[in-house]
Amino acid sequence: MLEINCPWCGPRDQIEFSCGGEAHIVRPLEPENLSDDDWADYLFYRKNPEGRHHEQWCHTAGCRKWFNAIRNTVTYQFETVYRIGEDLPEKTSR
Amino acid sequence: MKNKYSIFSLARNAVTYHENWREAWRSPEPRKGYDVIVIGGGGHGLATAYYLASEHGIRNVAVLEKNWIGGGNTGRNTTIVRSNYLWDESAHLYEKSLRLWEGLSQKLNYNVMFSQRGVMNLGHTLQDMRDIERRSNANYLNGIDSEVLRPEQIRQIVPIMNTSPHARYPVLGASFQRRGGVARHDAVAWGFARAADREGVDILQNCEVTGILRHNGAVTGVETNRGRIQAKKVGVVVAGHSSVIASMAGLRLPIESHPLQALVSEPLKPILHTVVMSNAVHGYISQSDKGELVIGAGVDSYTGYGQRGSFSVVEGNIGAIVELFPVFSRVRMLRQWGGIVDVCPDACPIIGKTPIRGLYFNCGWGTGGFKATPGSGWVFAHTIARGEPHSLNAAFTLERFSTGALIDEHGAAGVAH
Ligand SMILES: Cc1cc2nc3c(=O)[nH]c(=O)nc-3n(C[C@H](O)[C@H](O)[C@H](O)COP(=O)(O)OP(=O)(O)OC[C@H]3O[C@@H](n4cnc5c(N)ncnc54)[C@H](O)[C@@H]3O)c2cc1C
Ligand SMILES: [Zn+2]
Helix, strand or coil: CCEEEECCCEEEEHHHCEEEEECCCCCCCCHHHCCHHHHHHHHCCCCCCCCEEEEEEECCCCCCCEEEEEEECCCCCEEEEEECCCCCCCCCCC | CCCCCCHHHHHHHHHCCCCCCCCCCCCCCCCCEEEEEEECCCHHHHHHHHHHHHHHCCCCEEEECCCCCCCCHHHCCCCEECCCCCCHHHHHHHHHHHHHHHCHHHHHCCCCCCECCCEEEEECCHHHHHHHHHHHHHHHHCCCCCEEECHHHHHHHCCCCCCCCCCCCCCCEEEEECCCEECCHHHHHHHHHHHHHHCCCEEECCCCEEEEEEECCEEEEEEECCEEEEEEEEEECCHHHHHHHHHHCCCCCCCEEEEEEEEEEEECCCCCCCEEEECCCCEEEEECCCCEEEEEEEECCCCCCCCCCCHHHHHHHHHHHHHHCHHHCCCCEEEEEEEEEEECCCCCCEEEECCCECEEEEECEHHHCHHHHHHHHHHHHHHHHHCCCCCCCCCCCCCHHHHCCCCCCHHHHCCCC
16 A cells, blocks of 8 residues: 655555545636637546656545645656645655 | 368367467568558457458558557456447447457357356445436347346345345345356457458567657658558557557547556356446456456556556455455455556547547547457447548547537446446
């Protein structure tokens, strides 16, 4: 089982967390001006990299807070975690 | 047909202690170019090549596989075959596939061990039962066999199942498709490979595509670890790696790749004669001809390319199976593994053209594409040969995510398989 570092609670077992998919997706600011393709992009198209991926996770069975993470999708290893609203951290683990 | 498998060839080879069987397919060097290159030597890719040659007379075809054929999801799945999908589009597509399964061993002259032992989908809640009734009625209207069973009837077919009303999630009923069943996954890959090879198709193993060559908006070939190979048309059928190949061509897909796991037990005497699946408690189980229990779990919620998944998923899965079949609680598991499945937002595949001329994609089968292997190859071959989809796959376009004409099969495909 993976050990995931909640930025609020510290390291906990994977079963306490849920994955919320790709991070940093911004809700369209002017939805009425969006084309169908733009909507498709917002709703359905996700980055699906083989390697480094920015994701949002929730500490569902803990503090219930959302946070962001950089995780490798091949090794499944977490590179780093950072709080929602925080700038992308440098490539250091915490 | 030269080298036909039959009782006579078996007898003839028995005399020489089975030392003179010929290879089932050639291992040629890549040619400079082909009419069609199929990327991905899973069941779908091999079936595509076979139907391109046998149905459309296009024999100058190569299948490029980066590892060995059938080593991807084709060789890693729990082999459940059924066609009882809810919506017309998917029901027709999977039913076409089921009909092809029904004659496949004869057609390929290769025993794919297709066994129509029935597939049972359990309902544990009132809403489950309403969905099952609705899906079964939709199936009747599409000419697909389906029965709704009550717990007493389930007990007759699978006496070892815990159908007690006091179970944590009591079994209230099931849908049952008697024509559904299982097939031998490796044999499906090998059978299509051998049949395609006899039609003249080159099967190139250990040939990894690293780039898609294009000129003026049209595909011209591929770059591989065995050199550059030209092609007039390229069909991509790489399951979990669809997004990776798409990005080589500058395309994006509405697909995410997730690990999906399965496990098998030590071999047991025959005890489970049909396939049992449950959406609500999330597990599915059948018994292989070797006697192993073949058990499938759910996907990991995160994306991944590592061909392995979380232990917590296995734990939840086994919990569900043991609750349903208390008699299996002390069976030992032999092997556990994962595959990478290409999940689409509406749990339906994308089979068709792309903005690049001559480049076709067949992907998004996610957790349930093994059953579609012959049908998927059949419609994809048609699409590539004619440059237009067949009516059976016309609805499964990439454009549906912009037009909104999704085919929401989460109800029928929600459980992984
Ligand atoms: C654990 C598990 C259980 C499942 N259970 C069921 C089930 O019970 N019933 C069902 O219907 N479906 C099931 N599925 C889904 C099913 O296995 C797949 O949908 C189906 O097998 C996909 O077939 P394919 O030929 O498209 O993919 P694959 O067999 O994965 O073939 C794709 C091939 O492409 C190759 N490839 C990738 N990248 C490259 C490259 N760059 N160059 C060359 N080749 C490349 C890969 O090596 C691979 O061999 C299950 C899947 C899993 C993982
Ligand atoms: Zn926390």
